[in-house]
Amino acid sequence: MPKITIDGVEIEAQEGQTILQVASENGIDIPHFCYHPQMKIAGNCRMCLVEIEKVPKLQISCGTQVRDGMVVNTKSEKVVKARRAIMEFLLINHPLDCPICDEAGECRLQDYCFEYGQAISRFAEEKHTFERLDVGPDITRNMNRCIHCTRCIRFLRDIAGIEEAGLSERGGHTAVGPYLEKSYQSPFSMNIVDACPCGALTSRHFRFKARSWLMKKTRSLCASCARGCNAYLWTYQGRVLRMTPAENDQVNQCWLCNAGRLSIERIHAEDRILEPTRSSALDEATGKIKTYLDNDQGDKIGLLISPRLTNEDNYLLCKLAREVIGTSWLAYVPGEPDDRPFGPMNRPLPEWFIRKDAAPNSQGAADMIASGDHTEDARTLINAVASGQIRVLLVFSEDPIAAFSDDPGVAESLENLDLLLVSASHRNLTSERAQMVLPEATFAEKDGSFTNEAGRVQLLSKALEPAGQSRSAWQTAQELAKLLKAKWSYASAADIMREIVAGVPGYEDIDPAALPEQGALKKQPENQDSEPNVEGDPDARVDPVDTDQ
Numbered sequence: 001m002p003k004i005t006i007d008g009v010e011i012e013a014q015e016g017q018t019i020l021q022v023a024s025e026n027g028i029d030i031p032h033f034c035y036h037p038q039m040k041i042a043g044n045c046r047m048c049l050v051e052i053e054k055v056p057k058l059q060i061s062c063g064t065q066v067r068d069g070m071v072v073n074t075k076s077e078k079v080v081k082a083r084r085a086i087m088e089f090l091l092i093n094h095p096l097d098c099p100i101c102d103e104a105g106e107c108r109l110q111d112y113c114f115e116y117g118q119a120i121s122r123f124a125e126e127k128h129t130f131e132r133l134d135v136g137p138d139i140t141r142n143m144n145r146c147i148h149c150t151r152c153i154r155f156l157r158d159i160a161g162i163e164e165a166g167l168s169e170r171g172g173h174t175a176v177g178p179y180l181e182k183s184y185q186s187p188f189s190m191n192i193v194d195a196c197p198c199g200a201l202t203s204r205h206f207r208f209k210a211r212s213w214l215m216k217k218t219r220s221l222c223a224s225c226a227r228g229c230n231a232y233l234w235t236y237q238g239r240v241l242r243m244t245p246a247e248n249d250q251v252n253q254c255w256l257c258n259a260g261r262l263s264i265e266r267i268h269a270e271d272r273i274l275e276p277t278r279s280s281a282l283d284e285a286t287g288k289i290k291t292y293l294d295n296d297q298g299d300k301i302g303l304l305i306s307p308r309l310t311n312e313d314n315y316l317l318c319k320l321a322r323e324v325i326g327t328s329w330l331a332y333v334p335g336e337p338d339d340r341p342f343g344p345m346n347r348p349l350p351e352w353f354i355r356k357d358a359a360p361n362s363q364g365a366a367d368m369i370a371s372g373d374h375t376e377d378a379r380t381l382i383n384a385v386a387s388g389q390i391r392v393l394l395v396f397s398e399d400p401i402a403a404f405s406d407d408p409g410v411a412e413s414l415e416n417l418d419l420l421l422v423s424a425s426h427r428n429l430t431s432e433r434a435q436m437v438l439p440e441a442t443f444a445e446k447d448g449s450f451t452n453e454a455g456r457v458q459l460l461s462k463a464l465e466p467a468g469q470s471r472s473a474w475q476t477a478q479e480l481a482k483l484l485k486a487k488w489s490y491a492s493a494a495d496i497m498r499e500i501v502a503g504v505p506g507y508e509d510i511d512p513a514a515l516p517e518q519g520a521l522k523k524q525p526e527n528q529d530s531e532p533n534v535e536g537d538p539d540a541r542v543d544p545v546d547t548d549q
């Protein structure tokens with residue numbers, strides 16, 4: 001393995017790594033714009049120039065591979081002077097937009113301008129300007145701010161797998177955008193907003209809503225499909241304003257699909273359920289359940305749980321059914337099966353990145369329900385409602401009328417129940433027919449865990465307080481259990497996870513106290529392979545030097 005010296009520190013590198021990669025792995029910051037760890041190297045911004053002993057000219061560190069004995073200086077006078085010159089050049093046409101620019105506070109150009117910019121510009125000519133353009137429903141393009149790093153072009157071409165943007169014109173007139181002014185069509189197009197190192201591309205959904213330094217950033221998960229992408233939820237004044245990717249090489253690298261990002265709009269939708277039908281709803285429901293239990297008829301009560309709920313929610317609902325109510329009428333509606341492989345995630349980023357199963361926790365729901373007695377499937381449970389075997393149905397985060405829309409009799413049989421109680425975050429066809437409705441927290445408003453399609457257990461974190469009187473399903477389950485005289489005292493989702501680890505097969509190796517940010521794989525059944533390596537072959541994504549831009 002080659003040994004190199006960077007700024008006087010000797011470092012052992014991997015064969016084939018570039019100077020920039022070695023430096024960043026070892027905490028040495030080399031300014032850069034066009035380099036992106038997941039993209040082909042373009043080497044066009046020249047901001048990453050470094051001095052290499054015995055090499056007469058400065059070299060780009062993003063495109064220069066290390067050699068044994070190399071001595072690199074990233075901070076010499078010559079390097080700093082070159083960076084100042086590059087910044088002066090990049091800022092020739094750049095507007096003084098920071099006070100009104102959405103990128104301010106998280107802009108690489110702004111940061112480097114602070115370090116290497118000059119107070120006075122020698123450019124006396126008129127700046128070249130472009131019209132601001134919306135490119136489709138999601139992105140606004142402001143070419144006055146573009147520094148032509150080509151990250152957006154490379155992402156769309158090499159990672160999203162759709163060649164729809166390029167450079168046009170020359171010199172100061174150079175512009176980057178979709179061909180023939182079409183909008184970006186890729187379902188992953190909003191990743192270019194994150195990849196853009198300045199404010200040339202901004203999200204139309206987030207523009208002018210809040211300054212980045214005023215928002216709270218919470219690492220959590222997207223809850224819109226079974227991939228379980230890691231994401232940051234950005235909140236301000238009680239609202240989630242945007243979702244951006246959090247890195248996890250095993251799941252989503254540093255990307256999110258547009259649909260996942262925009263799913264946050266549902267959190268604050270007008271059809272949110274914010275309070276129970278009546279303040280006494282839970283007491284009344286308990287009274288009804290008790291009459292059945294007193295007559296030894298717990299088996300006339302059914303529970304429908306959900307792959308949209310966390311493991312902790314589902315675990316406690318299963319425990320409520322089995323240990324407190326004494327019923328095995330317990331089922332969930334599974335998400336759409338997906339026979340496409342989960343990985344590896346080589347480029348181009350295929351559309352199968354988004355899983356067909358739109359529920360985030362089908363695997364977890366299956367695991368929680370399989371740990372004890374349960375109904376064969378949700379249709380069997382619904383048939384038992386129709387036949388009168390079940391007289392009380394508790395529905396959590398599900399809409400059986402929509403799920404079984406092929407059977408028009410479902411709505412009528414639910415209406416004939418003695419009690420239909422629905423706990424849901426948003427109004428749905430079933431909640432409209434329920435005698436009692438309880439408000440439920442959304443994925444952004446609770447802690448817990450999901451198990452993704454590949455069996456990876458990952459943590460969901462509360463980004464904001466639950467809206468209105470909503471709460472997690474496990475809290476409702478606990479209150480119901482206590483009203484039915486169970487002595488439960490779970491204080492948090494973590495308390496429940498400890499019990500899951502102790503009792504649910506496959507979860508025994510999960511350490512809830514030390515679950516890494518990337519999550520951990522649950523134990524796979526003997527006959528099943530472990531999670532495929534979704535990171536793929538790194539060489540398939542990063543060519544040492546590609547100067548075709």
Ligand code: SF4
Pocket residue numbers: 094095096097098099101102103104105107108109110113145198199200
């Ligand atoms: S792109 Fe960056 S430097 Fe340019 S105006 Fe916006 S915040 Fe300022």
Ligand code: SF4
Pocket residue numbers: 145146147148149150151152153176195196197198200201
């Ligand atoms: S729009 Fe942004 S990402 Fe695209 S080339 Fe310009 S600066 Fe780079």
Ligand code: SF4
Pocket residue numbers: 222223224225226227228229252255256257258259260261353354355
């Ligand atoms: S692929 Fe799935 S989990 Fe990932 S961002 Fe899209 S919807 Fe969310």
Ligand code: FES
Pocket residue numbers: 031032033034035042043044045046047048049060061062063
């Ligand atoms: S980061 Fe190396 S040339 Fe742009």
